[in-house]
Amino acid sequence: MIQDNDASTPFHDLDHYLELPRVAGLALSPDGSRLVTTVQTLDAKRTGWTTAVWEVDPAGTAPARRLTRSRKGESSAVFAASGDVLFTSARPDPAAEKDDDEPKSALWLLPAGGGEARVVATAPGGVSGVLAARAADVVSVAAPLLPAAADLPEDEKLRGERTDRKLSAILHAGYPVRHWDSDLGPDAVRRFAAPLTADEARLDLRQLTGPGRQLDEHQADLTPDGATLVTTWNVGDAGAAVRVTLVAVDTATGERCTLVDDPDADAFGPAVSADGRWVAFLSESVTTPQEAPVVRLGLVPLDDPDAEPVVLADDWDRWPGAITWLPDGSGLVVTADEDGRGPLFLLTFGPGGPGADEPVTVERLTSDAATFTDVQAAPDGAALYALRTSYAAPSEPVRIDLAAFVATGAPGERTPLAADALRGPVPAPALPGTLTEVDTTTADGVRVRAWLALPEGAAADAPAPLLLWIHGGPLSTWNAWSWRWNPWLMVARGYAVLLPDPALSTGYGQDFVQRGWGAWGDAPFTDLMAITDAAEALPEIDATRTAAMGGSFGGYMANWVAGHTDRFRAIVTHASLWALDQFGPTTDGAYYWNREMTPEMTEVHSPHRYVGDIRTPMLVIHGDKDYRVPIGEGLRLWQELLTKSGLPADDDGSTVHRFLYFPDENHWVLAPQHAKVWYQVVLAFLAEHVLDAEPELPAYL
Numbered sequence: 001m002i003q004d005n006d007a008s009t010p011f012h013d014l015d016h017y018l019e020l021p022r023v024a025g026l027a028l029s030p031d032g033s034r035l036v037t038t039v040q041t042l043d044a045k046r047t048g049w050t051t052a053v054w055e056v057d058p059a060g061t062a063p064a065r066r067l068t069r070s071r072k073g074e075s076s077a078v079f080a081a082s083g084d085v086l087f088t089s090a091r092p093d094p095a096a097e098k099d100d101d102e103p104k105s106a107l108w109l110l111p112a113g114g115g116e117a118r119v120v121a122t123a124p125g126g127v128s129g130v131l132a133a134r135a136a137d138v139v140s141v142a143a144p145l146l147p148a149a150a151d152l153p154e155d156e157k158l159r160g161e162r163t164d165r166k167l168s169a170i171l172h173a174g175y176p177v178r179h180w181d182s183d184l185g186p187d188a189v190r191r192f193a194a195p196l197t198a199d200e201a202r203l204d205l206r207q208l209t210g211p212g213r214q215l216d217e218h219q220a221d222l223t224p225d226g227a228t229l230v231t232t233w234n235v236g237d238a239g240a241a242v243r244v245t246l247v248a249v250d251t252a253t254g255e256r257c258t259l260v261d262d263p264d265a266d267a268f269g270p271a272v273s274a275d276g277r278w279v280a281f282l283s284e285s286v287t288t289p290q291e292a293p294v295v296r297l298g299l300v301p302l303d304d305p306d307a308e309p310v311v312l313a314d315d316w317d318r319w320p321g322a323i324t325w326l327p328d329g330s331g332l333v334v335t336a337d338e339d340g341r342g343p344l345f346l347l348t349f350g351p352g353g354p355g356a357d358e359p360v361t362v363e364r365l366t367s368d369a370a371t372f373t374d375v376q377a378a379p380d381g382a383a384l385y386a387l388r389t390s391y392a393a394p395s396e397p398v399r400i401d402l403a404a405f406v407a408t409g410a411p412g413e414r415t416p417l418a419a420d421a422l423r424g425p426v427p428a429p430a431l432p433g434t435l436t437e438v439d440t441t442t443a444d445g446v447r448v449r450a451w452l453a454l455p456e457g458a459a460a461d462a463p464a465p466l467l468l469w470i471h472g473g474p475l476s477t478w479n480a481w482s483w484r485w486n487p488w489l490m491v492a493r494g495y496a497v498l499l500p501d502p503a504l505s506t507g508y509g510q511d512f513v514q515r516g517w518g519a520w521g522d523a524p525f526t527d528l529m530a531i532t533d534a535a536e537a538l539p540e541i542d543a544t545r546t547a548a549m550g551g552s553f554g555g556y557m558a559n560w561v562a563g564h565t566d567r568f569r570a571i572v573t574h575a576s577l578w579a580l581d582q583f584g585p586t587t588d589g590a591y592y593w594n595r596e597m598t599p600e601m602t603e604v605h606s607p608h609r610y611v612g613d614i615r616t617p618m619l620v621i622h623g624d625k626d627y628r629v630p631i632g633e634g635l636r637l638w639q640e641l642l643t644k645s646g647l648p649a650d651d652d653g654s655t656v657h658r659f660l661y662f663p664d665e666n667h668w669v670l671a672p673q674h675a676k677v678w679y680q681v682v683l684a685f686l687a688e689h690v691l692d693a694e695p696e697l698p699a700y701l
């Protein structure tokens with residue numbers, strides 16, 4: 001195995017890499033004086049993860065400090081209007097009358113004035129989805145209940161009966177029945193609300209929604225006064241499909257009214273304005289075999305259920321992401337993918353404000369070669385806080401001087417800002433190489449670009465072997481640090497890693513997505529080959545030692561590459577689509593994929609139809625609990641590789657191909673030691689075939 005003897009970075013040692021703390025999430029107190037995030041670390045046994053809540057100084061002067069500590073960990077931290085911190089945790093409740101052998105996640109409150117955290121709400125199936133009103137002591141949570149349960153006490157009784165009888169059966173009357181790695185049912189999420197009180201009594205959770213799957217994977221927001229919950233609401237549609245609408249729920253009565261119900265688009269990502277009058281949201285058009293989705297910004301008044309939603313910045317050729325209102329309601333801060341980055345954009349309403357029939361201006365707010373998430377606006381509108389990440393650094397909390405941007409004058413004269421890092425809880429790890437960019441122009445005249453991570457010392461007289469790493473999605477982009485798919489572990493062992501955005505990638509305009517829609521094996525494949533040609537032409541790259549790999553859609557492309565070229569010495573395919581006619585009806589959301597995967601599309605673009613042309617050693621990786629790309633894809637790929645490929649197993653059963661199977665893992669393979677094994681096997685397979693080195697595998701495997 002290729003191994004850099006310089007162990008000066010954590011990427012040279014997998015155990016050291018797993019020990020790196022990981023920052024996620026950000027919440028700002030209503031008065032803007034406090035900022036909290038969560039940090040994930042290895043547990044004591046090194047076989048799982050645990051999280052803790054940390055506080056970060058918004059001014060950037062004081063060091064970060066840890067607020068919580070327990071074996072079970074804490075997550076989903078938000079601020080109540082009082083400044084108290086709310087979070088969820090399954091850690092033991094010291095006030096409980098008896099210990100729970102399998103405690104569920106409860107809602108905890110950490111007082112702003114100091115003192116111990118205490119449990120304020122529980123549910124038999126656990127509590128999640130915490131929302132707190134910004135200007136009133138009202139909180140809303142989600143909890144799963146069995147369909148026959150009228151309330152939480154009855155749910156507890158019914159759960160006990162299932163447990164006593166050791167029942168796991170689920171009777172379905174609709175679709176879908178699975179999601180990612182979870183079986184849906186028999187319980188389903190309902191929303192609750194309650195006023196926060198000054199005493200230490202448990203919250204009196206008031207049920208807002210009834211039984212059904214309307215809130216599966218829902219997204220919601222509370223009005224500042226806590227009087228209304230705005231949430232996505234699933235409704236059934238033709239062809240066993242699910243359509244997503246937007247509703248408003250009165251938190252006192254549970255009365256519900258529909259805000260957005262578009263038969264041609266799903267609504268999601270609602271954000272309520274600071275004055276409680278408006279809801280900004282995202283919509284994604286329902287696709288057809290010919291038309292890729294279009295994502296737009298929408299706006300609807302909260303006080304007029306009969307009003308028609310309006311589209312904002314309809315001529316902006318980007319897909320908007322998360323939405324944050326400016327405190328004065330004059331505009332929105334929106335995330336969007338762009339050219340391998342994820343900058344912030346400022347959408348400013350005209351003088352008439354939201355809802356006025358006036359043009360909306362869109363300006364890029366940040367200049368960093370980075371991606372921003374979890375945006376929080378200071379109450380005075382002078383600053384934004386966010387997590388900044390890129391393929392050069394993991395997430396860190398930053399401050400963006402919004403007042404300076406606004407003060408520079410007319411939009412055309414404004415210069416995008418760089419974000420200033422705060423004193424967060426985790427310093428960025430040293431990298432074993434450098435990050436640069438590569439681009440090329442394809443035969444049809446389209447620019448295609450990629451990140452290229454180069455190892456230290458790569459040069460014309462010491463070129464590095466190249467690893468083409470294809471992203472999943474397919475509607476995605478390589479623009480943010482990934483702890484699970486991390487190129488620097490390969491770079492530390494001497495590989496150059498190419499991270500391209502081919503057709504279907506986001507951040508390059510609607511036409512770029514459309515180029516690959518319904519034709520996965522065409523432009524996405526030729527784009528990948530073109531950008532690989534451009535990388536191989538660099539003096540730092542050894543074009544004679546190359547490999548390709550990818551997961552999910554990236555695994556599909558790895559399989560397609562294997563059947564259409566033998567230019568690579570090895571191919572790694574993780575959680576990959578192999579036979580599209582088989583994948584379509586067995587995946588967890590078949591209705592979505594079947595809109596694109598017509599019989600004609602699967603006939604032409606299914607990798608399994610080209611198995612006879614595969615002559616490259618392949619490493620197949622799959623988890624049995626993967627419901628997005630079911631295990632049948634991996635099993636069929638493995639069997640057909642050995643029996644029908646251009647490089648079949650020998651008569652004695654021996655083969656150059658390998659199958660890494662995880663019986664209890666999902667689409668991503670997340671358990672720390674399984675992730676370690678994943679990298680060990682991948683690196684050993686690449687070393688054997690790309691570097692002609694003896695593979696080194698752990699004995700316990």
